[in-house]
Amino acid sequence: MTSKVNKSVIIFCVFAFAFFISTLLRAITATLTPVLTNEFDLSAGNLGLLAGGYFIGFSLMQIPAGLLLDKYGPKKVIPYLLLIALVGTISFAFAKNFTGLFISRIFIGVGVSACLMGPLTGYRVWFEEKYQQRANSWMLMVLSIGFLASTLPVQILLPLIGWRSIFFLIGALILISIILLSVFIPSWEIKSPVESKNISEGLLDVWKDKFFISLIPLAFFSYGGVQAIQTLWAGPWMLNVAGYSPLESATGLFWINITMLFAFLIWGYLLPKFSEYGLDSIKIIKYGLPLNYLILFLIILLGQKAGAAMFTLYILSSIVLTLTHPAIALSFPQHLAGKSLTSFNVFIHSGTFFVQWGIGLIIDYCKNIGFDTVLSYKISFFVFLVICILSYLFFIFKNKN
DSSP states (O other), X not given: OHHHHHHHHHHHHHHHHHHHHXXXXXXXXXXXXXXXXXXXXXXXXXXXXXXXXXXXXXXXXXXXXXXXXXXXXXXXXXXXXXXXXXHHHHHHHHOOSXXXXXXXXXXXXXXXXXXXHHHHHHHHHHSOHHHHHHHHHHHHHHHHHHHHHTTHHHHHHHHHHHHHHHHHHHHHHHHHHHHHHHHHSOOOOOOOOOOHHHHHHHHHHHHTOHHHHHHHHIIIIIIHHHHHIIIIIHHHHHHHTSOOOHHHHHHHHHHHHHHHHHHHHHHHHHHHHHHHTTOOHHHHHHHHHHHHHHHHHHHHHXXXXXXXXXXXXXXXXXXXXXXXXXXXXXXXXXXXXXXXXXXXXXXXXXXXXXXXXXXXXXXXXXXXXXXXXXXXXXXXXXXXXXXXXXXXXXXXXXXXX
């Protein structure tokens, strides 16, 4: 029994290390905003596009990654994909213009595309069901650690070694992760159908499922949008609206992610308690999300007075959205686990890309027609809020029984 537990801990830690790297790369743009904007003369739209490049690559690989995970398992899939992330990270460090940065971000997104879905697929096979939800929650805690590392630690390193050397260091971490995954992750013993007909039918089973459909707008705008704010626009808001310095902004992002780190830890322990009181995932999402929208409205209303504390509350109140992943995974049979999770991730991460870029485009448009910076940010965030509320109403309508 002890040996089995130790093996599970090793599996979790190796997966967690790879996921940590992927989330560090996901969120690092927010901290690098002042440096990259000055060095490459980026507009708000280009900044959103650059940050979103990661999510383009990530989204494009989700369904292929799901098929590969179901067929070959995480041990064979994640290390090979991470080689692509390694190429993207090193090329980002050498980039001389916006195009080079953008293409490198796409490569990074492709390369880390299985760093969460791989573990979630593996947990369904290697972990008992009662531990799956906790492992999933703790992986989200790792997400916060990665986001945390992308804030104040990166800001401290910037004047010491520069942003390019930081990416060389991350490249070294990727190489270590590839070795650990190849050595410690078990081989895949599940035989999954490989015929194209079975693959297409499996995807069709996922995409036509009524519960899956009800979550698509919520995943795209609300879940993807929260990621867009956390991994990019919270930083520029604090810089350009609240008047923070780069160090103050990085410190604000740091404390946002410290809060989320402990929130995910507590969340993992509370989830089983909720079910004892008859609160399933659907009910928690229904009752919890309006608070998230209210806080976003208050951020818009407060404007220059809304800083790190308000964004902490906003990100914290979005924690109910994390229930969508286990809800999706448990609503499909085991052989569709990879396909269902990665199909769902297509909408989350493509949504992140479009929201990141869209907010930037709206900010640029508002500035071009004569609005000041503060009002431009408030208008763009308000448009985002309205769309999020509509996605929530669609979810409520589809799950009203």
